[in-house]
Amino acid sequence: MRHRRRLGGPVTLELAAHQRCLDAGRLKVRTRLMPTVAGLHSVRGTDDDGIDLGLDLGLTTGLGDDHLRIGAMKIWLDGSLIARTAAMTQDYACRCNPDHPAGYLQDDADTMRRQILAAIAGGWDIAAHAIGDAAVDFALDVFEEAASSGTQTGRRPRHRIEHAGITSDSQITRMARLDVTPVPQMRFLREFGDDMATSMGPERAKLLYRHKSFLDAGLRVPGSSDRPVAEGAPLLAMATMQDRLSESGVVLGPDERVDAVTALRAYTVDAAWIARDEDRRGALTPGRLADLVVLDTDISRAAPEDVAATTVLATVLDGLATHDTGIGLPVAPPPA
Ligand SMILES: [Zn+2]
Structure with a gap:
């Protein structure tokens, strides 16, 4: 089994100052990030096996x-x-x-x-x-x-x-x-x-x-x-x-x-x-997997139409960005 990167504590990310959604360039993970799976x-099974x-x-x-x-x-x-x-x-x-x-x-x-x-x-x-x-x-x-x-x-x-x-x-x-x-x-x-x-x-x-x-x-x-x-x-x-x-x-x-x-x-x-x-x-707590997404809206407080219109700014897997619209997170190498 592959070793997976886990979150350490405290969990915060430094973010580029130009990000439009962020306050003072720093984001509290607890309210703005969420993992998805x-x-x-x-x-x-094979056709010959039927239900296995x-x-x-x-x-x-x-x-x-x-x-x-x-x-x-x-x-x-x-x-x-x-x-x-x-x-x-x-x-x-x-x-x-x-x-x-x-x-x-x-x-x-x-x-x-x-x-x-x-x-x-x-x-x-x-x-x-x-x-x-x-x-x-x-x-x-x-x-x-x-x-x-x-x-x-x-x-x-x-x-x-x-x-x-x-x-x-x-x-x-x-x-x-x-x-x-x-x-x-x-x-x-x-x-x-x-x-x-x-x-x-x-x-x-x-x-x-x-x-x-x-x-x-x-x-x-x-x-x-x-x-x-x-x-x-x-x-x-x-x-x-x-x-x-x-x-x-x-x-x-x-x-x-x-x-x-x-x-x-x-x-x-x-x-x-x-x-x-x-x-x-x-949940984003120390010890859990370092998999998460960064959103441009605090969806714990948003109206339904704003939740639906929320943009995913970045996706993080194993602590590295697999999708990043410009936050500047460490990037995962392309698949071999
Ligand atoms: Zn079904």
């Missing part, structure tokens, strides 16, 4: 190093709201999928159940792709079965419901009880929210990609994009966490809006936690 990439859980290889969540590491195992349980294939407890309001008016599960329910239980027994954290509320119920049933049957052994799991597109209050309570983390993609509200609201109808539209209700139940809400389905830029998603504005200007679920600091926490502290990276990333 892209997680949950696909790891494909890797149980006999020691291949499981956590294997790798600080540049490339295996995260949770994603298992698809249902489809999407965009295609009206997410598995719902009630029919879609739009009546636009006559063959499957309430969507459907991706595979035979018992096959998926056994896959998840086998992966949990092998030490994996599970990212259960569940968008419709029926798929969320299914995922929680299996997680509960694993917890109560002794299938889970060793370290405490960090299972997640990937997307959690439609969730009821009782499902949120159950997630909190089972210690299962929702990972919703708030940028969907801007890019697809109008269409999703139409397919759900006005009552259920309030339950789309909830945020504050998760937090109020004591759950973490890690920031996530589902790139390339939606824009991957964290700043755009953080803006949507605050305003929840659809493309047509409708606020989808106004009670689910959160403030700027909460949005920042989602994409830093809580995103690092769900990836088991909290001792390496998520």
